Amino acid sequence: MPMQPWFSDAKLGIFIHYGIYAVDGVPESWSFYTGQVPHERYMRQLDGFTASRYDPGAWAELFVRAGARYAVLTARHHDGVALWGTAQSGLNVPAHTPAGRDLVAGYTDALREHGLRVGLYYSHSDWNHPDYASVSHPDPGRGMEELNTNRFVAPADGVEDLAAWARYLVYRDAQVGELVGRYRPDLLWFDGEWERSESQWRMRELSGLILSLAPETVLNARMLSYGDYATPEQGVPIVPPDGPWELCLTVNDSWGFQRDDHRHKSVGQLVRYFTETIGMGGNLLLGVGPREDGTIPAEQAERLEGLGAWIGRHSRAVYGTVAGLPAGHHYGPSTLSADRRTLYLVCLDIPRESVAVRGVRNAVRRVRVLGTGAELDHRVVGGLHDVPGVLWIDAPRAADLDEQATVLAVELDGELDLYQGAGRT
Structure with missing residues (x-):
């Protein structure tokens, strides 16, 4: 059964x-x-x-x-x-x-x-x-x-x-x-x-x-x-x-x-x-x-x-989710919405300048701080052919940080498409 x-x-x-x-x-x-x-x-x-x-x-x-x-x-x-x-x-x-x-x-x-x-x-x-x-x-x-x-x-x-x-x-x-x-x-x-x-x-x-x-x-x-x-x-x-x-x-x-x-x-x-x-x-x-x-x-x-x-x-990052990114893509835990269109990045330590995510092929629609709704600027740097660049997300303001762990909701353009290769040589 x-x-x-x-x-x-x-x-x-x-x-x-x-x-x-x-x-x-x-x-x-x-x-x-x-x-x-x-x-x-x-x-x-x-x-x-x-x-x-x-x-x-x-x-x-x-x-x-x-x-x-x-x-x-x-x-x-x-x-x-x-x-x-x-x-x-x-x-x-x-x-x-x-x-x-x-x-x-x-x-x-x-x-x-x-x-x-x-x-x-x-x-x-x-x-x-x-x-x-x-x-x-x-x-x-x-x-x-x-x-x-x-x-x-x-x-x-x-x-x-x-x-x-x-x-x-x-x-x-x-x-x-x-x-x-x-x-x-x-x-x-x-x-x-x-x-x-x-x-x-x-x-x-x-x-x-x-x-x-x-x-x-x-x-x-x-x-x-x-x-x-x-x-x-x-x-x-x-x-x-x-x-x-x-x-x-x-x-x-x-x-x-x-x-x-x-x-x-x-x-x-x-x-x-x-x-x-x-x-x-x-x-x-x-x-x-x-x-x-x-x-x-x-x-x-x-x-x-x-x-x-x-x-x-942070209930949206908890219930109705599945396992998130494998180790190495984000320096912290993460979960993924059941429809695989929203990544929830957990920042256990206070982000200083930015949060980096590797291997995401999808375009990103927007990034918000869960709990406060603050929207964060983001950009992709680098990438070549089928190897995606690094997604850089601006660190939240101090007022948007959670005392225990801050969660960023990354809304993707489509279901998560993750690259896990060795890069273009």
Whole structure:
């Protein structure tokens, strides 16, 4: 089935890591996997998880102000604690925490009320399930040997129990079926796939189950060969992945809430990440970590608001666009209107004398500063036969510059015709 068109035009999503790990502010699941926190202490956080100020409507309103079109909530991370009242054996927030209620239902309802697409994160792995550490990866690959030695992942004695693994897959499939059947998410964001092979996970059967219940569900690439789009993390790729993709990025350095992590990216840095990502045809999935009570820290909310304000001033360069110029044509990100007749040049640094664009064969009708409408003089210098000259655009006045990044709208005479040759010799 072809990729759902809403995804590629969404541009921005919000990734919400919310779970019991916010009680002590420790890394989600990984803190007990690595031994940073004793397993018993990690699990005692169940007793302190209240969600006492959980307001998914306020979340949704913030995400809309941020300019997001979808969000992804950690319905169940590797620690196995489900945020909904699963009917399967296992840990869940309604039954095992003071929160005492389904947190996924309120989230999905609130997002839909505000016109946002619903994404749910689910980890294939469950490091607390009694049947999970029952088999080993057949070929973990170099540097991944811990997959077959960590006690939460593989059998300690190396002896596999295939019956236990079969029971685990029944549990996983039933939980995924609950998520799809109850909440009808637009997107399922899987994780943990590296711990088993595709055949061990029975990915083909899982994909078939999901799509039989909801054929339009978007699946990420952590469904391995049954995923719809790639999910690089924490760094803009130098070369974009083939096909649809999404950069997963945290506002600070942590996915979940960690009270001592104050290394928040500035609004300007987030604008840079965002424009570089959409300029290469991807989406940005920006991660926030609510406190255990359900409130999003002010430092993170302020940055979402700041990014949203920039997007609001430059929405024509964001929504309804495709990837812009390849590297080397313009020193900064760019996008291209869907009809391929308007280039949007992002100037991350203040232009001094002029902005240069190489390789555009089209005549230019006009150039304007997006947001203020100021028109800029421009001219083409040089060129020979089929090799176009350089388009020089006069720098905007100081009054027309944007605090984070200025965008120039270059209206072309026809669809973009780009030269990428070696020049005439």
